[in-house]
Amino acid sequence: MKVLHVITGLGVGGAEQQLRLLVREMAGAVPAAQVVALTNAGAVAEGIRADGFQVTDLGMRGNRDLAALPRLARLIRAGGFDLVHTHLYRACVYGRVAARLAGVRAVVATEHSLGDSQIEGRPLSAGTRGLYRATERLGAGTVAVSVTVAERLQAWGVPEQRIHVVPNGIDPERFRFDPAVRAAARRSLGLDKAAYVVAGVGRLVPGKRFGLLVRAVAANPGTYLLLTGTGPERGPLQRLAEEAGAADRVRVVGEVGGGGGAGGGPDVPGLLAAADLFVSPSAEEAFGLAAVEALAAGLPVLYAACPAIEDLPLQDAPGASRTGGSAEEIAAAIARQRRAGPVRLAVPAAVAYYHIANTADRVLALYAAALRSARKK
Numbered sequence: 013m014k015v016l017h018v019i020t021g022l023g024v025g026g027a028e029q030q031l032r033l034l035v036r037e038m039a040g041a042v043p044a045a046q047v048v049a050l051t052n053a054g055a056v057a058e059g060i061r062a063d064g065f066q067v068t069d070l071g072m073r074g075n076r077d078l079a080a081l082p083r084l085a086r087l088i089r090a091g092g093f094d095l096v097h098t099h100l101y102r103a104c105v106y107g108r109v110a111a112r113l114a115g116v117r118a119v120v121a122t123e124h125s126l127g128d129s130q131i132e133g134r135p136l137s138a139g140t141r142g143l144y145r146a147t148e149r150l151g152a153g154t155v156a157v158s159v160t161v162a163e164r165l166q167a168w169g170v171p172e173q174r175i176h177v178v179p180n181g182i183d184p185e186r187f188r189f190d191p192a193v194r195a196a197a198r199r200s201l202g203l204d205k206a207a208y209v210v211a212g213v214g215r216l217v218p219g220k221r222f223g224l225l226v227r228a229v230a231a232n233p234g235t236y237l238l239l240t241g242t243g244p245e246r247g248p249l250q251r252l253a254e255e256a257g258a259a260d261r262v263r264v265v266g267e268v269g270g271g272g273g274a275g276g277g278p279d280v281p282g283l284l285a286a287a288d289l290f291v292s293p294s295a296e297e298a299f300g301l302a303a304v305e306a307l308a309a310g311l312p313v314l315y316a317a318c319p320a321i322e323d324l325p326l327q328d329a330p331g332a333s334r335t336g337g338s339a340e341e342i343a344a345a346i347a348r349q350r351r352a353g354p355v356r357l358a359v360p361a362a363v364a365y366y367h368i369a370n371t372a373d374r375v376l377a378l379y380a381a382a383l384r385s386a387r388k389k
Contacts, residue, residue, distance in 0.1 A: 013379065015045045016093040018084070018107035020100040021052035022067070024242050025215050026301045027100055027124035028056040030180050036063050037181075037372040048087065050080060050103055075102060081110055088114035095379055098151075100124055105143055108150040118386040119151035120378055122178075126164050127219075127296040141168050148174070152382035155375070157299045158319035176378055179320065180299050181371030184363050187281050187308035189356055197278040197286035201238065201263055208350050209236045211287035211311070213280060213302040214294070216243030216264075221293040221316070221337075223252055228291075228343035230256035235350060240265040240283050284309035288354040289346065292318060295337050307331060308363045310356040314345050320366065329362040 017035065022028050035045050046066045049057060053069035060067050068087065072080040088096060088111055095118040098107035104121045111119045127136075145168060148154055153174045156162035162175050195205070203209060210229055214220045222239055226249055229237040239249065239262070246264055253262035265283065278286065280302075290306035292315040300318035307313055313332040315321065321332045335345040 013042055013095065013383070014091065014093045015042045015095050015097060015379070016088060016091060017045060017047045018050070018096060018098045018103045018110075019047065020050050020102040021054065022047075022049040022057035022060070023052050023054035024056060026180070026299070027122075030124070030301065031099055032056055032060050032063065033181065033183065033368050034372060034375065035060060035065055037368045038376060039064075041372075041376055046091065046093075048084065050084075050106065072102075072106075081106055081113070084110035085113040088116055094118060095120065095382060097122070097375075097379075101126075101140075101144065104154075105147045108147045112150050116386075117152075118379075118382040120153065120155065120375075120382050121148070121151050122155040122157065123161055123165060123298075124157055124180075125298045126161050126168075127298060145169050152385055153378065155378065159323045160319035161298050176374075178371060178374040178378070179323075179366055180301050180304075181366050181368030182301065182305055182308060182363070183368050184308045184359065187284060187305050188359075189285055189310045193278075193282055194285040197282040200278055200282075201265075201286060203236060203286065207236050208234065208289075208354060209238060209287045210289045210291055210346060211238045211283055211306070212240070212291055212293070213283070213305070214241050214292070216241045216245040216249060218245060219294060219296065220245075221295060222249055224293045224337075224339045224342055225291055226252050226258070226262060227256055227339040228293075228346055229261065230258035231339070231343040232346050232350065235261065235346060237262045238265060238283050238287060239263070240280065280305065281309065284311060287311060289314065289349050291335075291342065291346065292316065293337070293342055303332065304363065304366050307357075307360055310359060312349055312355070312357060314342070314349070316342075321362065324362050324365065327361070328365065329360050331357040331360060332362075 048068045050070050050072040057067045096111040098104040098121045108119050155176050155178045157180050162177050165175050212225050229235050253259045290311045290313045292303050295316045297317045300320040303313050303318045304320050314335045316337045321329045
């Protein structure tokens with residue numbers, strides 16, 4: 013089975029990292045998978061290539077670069093692919109059309125980032141919904157990464173029978189807590205062994221609301237913040253820390269792909285090992301992968317919204333707590349956690365549920381169904 017994955021871009025982000033992990037996990041069943049990034053074949057592309065898979069940057073110049081459509085169709089046709097798997101809004105729209113033009117009818121799409129009011133950080137509009145629904149019909153079905161996303165797709169008008177809930181997955185072993193990794197990460201970041209450290213992971217964009225977390229940590233003297241990610245908010249977040257008088261307690265760590273961090277710093281597992289608490293202040297999430305990674309690292313988790321946790325029974329993630337969405341409420345929740353003292357929790361059942369092997373098995377089953385359906389047409 014020859015599979016081509018089409019994704020909008022491959023800069024550092026949850027959907028991009030998820031694609032890399034999925035391709036690697038399915039290597040036994042799909043050893044010759046290839047990946048196309050419509051634009052920005054960045055740090056995650058380097059990781060996918062390091063895993064032994066081909067990545068092509070289509071060089072798309074913007075959302076309305078229609079010349080990318082025939083280029084993508086030619087690439088699909090020349091590759092002789094049996095199935096096309098699209099990821100993220102722009103890639104889903106262009107990829108489904110290109111696959112049909114290339115004669116490939118087995119198309120699976122994954123919706124990673126559909127919020128109530130935005131998609132991939134852009135406000136939703138009637139045109140966005142209409143284009144999505146029109147092209148969705150060209151595929152075999154759409155994967156929703158959470159029950160929450162499935163409900164949003166139905167509200168958009170996508171028929172329930174075309175929606176398949178397949179949660180994102182992680183490699184839990186990669187995040188297993190190691191005291192030696194914690195000590196090394198703290199040394200590299202200039203953090204004292206006794207410091208109380210809060211971690212936040214994600215794209216540095218307004219929708220993630222990391223500014224609230226900076227203000228919340230600033231209101232907790234002696235508490236440190238590690239923010240890891242890349243995006244346009246990096247500079248504003250650093251300036252906010254300075255204005256709040258917490259510049260010496262806030263570390264904005266650069267781009268973290270799949271290996272080490274920028275400048276040889278710790279990767280995400282290292283950053284989580286260095287932390288005592290994980291906080292996700294985003295009020296609108298499609299899944300919440302970083303929170304699951306934090307649970308795998310044994311961290312208590314505070315979140316404003318996280319379908320990955322909310323979709324499960326409470327007993328499956330006992331270390332996770334929902335917090336209010338204001339800086340004051342987050343600050344109070346951090347203070348309560350700190351008073352309880354740093355603790356490493358047992359890895360909860362939620363982590364096993366979200367194992368990448370389970371995700372891969374479900375996706376492969378959808379591939380088989382899509383290929384059977386395509387052969388009947």
